[in-house]
């Protein structure tokens with residue numbers, strides 16, 4: 406579980422088929438193998454092999470039942486098969502969520518994410534890996550304790566980080582917002598620290614997965630999820646599948662240059678000047694109001710002031726939406742997405758941000774390509790990355 410199998414590879418196909426079978430059982434409750442074959446489109450022999458394999462891992466059980474006078478072999482999730490954890494690290498916070506492997510509401514397309522315990526803690530600015538993992542492990546134990554569940558029931562965890570990640574090694578890239586984590590082969594460290602198989606992933610990618618499964622990207626084959634927080638990133642759904650790129654780092658829209666200016670454009674932590682993130686991160690947005698207010702406000706305060714008619718706050722949110730729209734326009738012209746989902750801390754600004762974003766998009770993208778692209782706020786709000794981590798952990802519990 407330390408590394409993700411590549412989509413399209415034999416292992417990737419096997420994992421995808423297992424996920425489809427698991428999802429079919431979650432949705433239907435106790436389907437027969439023939440019903441699973443119909444739902445998933447897989448050959449009956451493939452379904453039979455997967456049910457046997459998942460039976461061996463203790464996730465599924467097949468048993469004979471009589472239905473309408475006929476003996477059938479029904480497949481069910483095993484109650485007490487264990488739990489998985491999703492963990493989401495931000496620049497100054499960590500969230501931990503738990504879900505039961507046998508929870509039927511974890512099926513893709515369910516109108517709400519699985520029932521869960523979720524806890525959050527603040528982290529110091531510039532915290533290191535050891536501090537972060539200690540805090541996450543403490544939250545995990547607290548969540549398990551509150552649910553009255555033994556740590557031994559934990560089957561695996563997925564950790565999200567606001568940084569590009571090398572999916573092969575699980576190492577944290579340098580242009581993320583966690584300077585204390587750069588270069589650390591994190592997947593191994595997390596597995597050691599938590600004592601369960603673990604993997605790491607980018608938080609915007611995980612947010613996309615959660616919105617695709619249980620939120621605003623449900624049923625959307627071509628869409629973009631945008632995370633606007635301290636870090637700015639995106640996830641892409643193309644042709645119905647999450648697109649990660651060849652090395653897993655696709656979607657780094659925060660490093661698209663929107664201010665091609667000269668030496669006056671801000672230097673980004675990636676080394677370029679004028680990246681989108683230098684113009685629209687929450688840190689930049691709040692810092693711009695600090696001289697007027699005497700101290701940097703929170704994002705919630707900026708939004709509240711804008712709603713109260715405080716013109717500088719409205720202007721800053723409008724400019725932020727405009728810059729994001731300009732950066733998205735190129736992507737929209739090339740990819741023609743049907744829906745753009747705005748998440749992250751800045752999404753709480755709602756139309757104050759989305760209206761100028763959409764106007765800039767319409768003005769800069771090829772006419773026609775944006776006509777059908779809706780711009781909406783993320784349904785899962787700030788929970789999207791931790792729920793995406795949970796979704797991936799639920800998928801992988803059977804791998």
Ligand SMILES: [Zn+2]
Pocket residue numbers: 659660661673674675676677680682
């Ligand atoms: Zn950059």
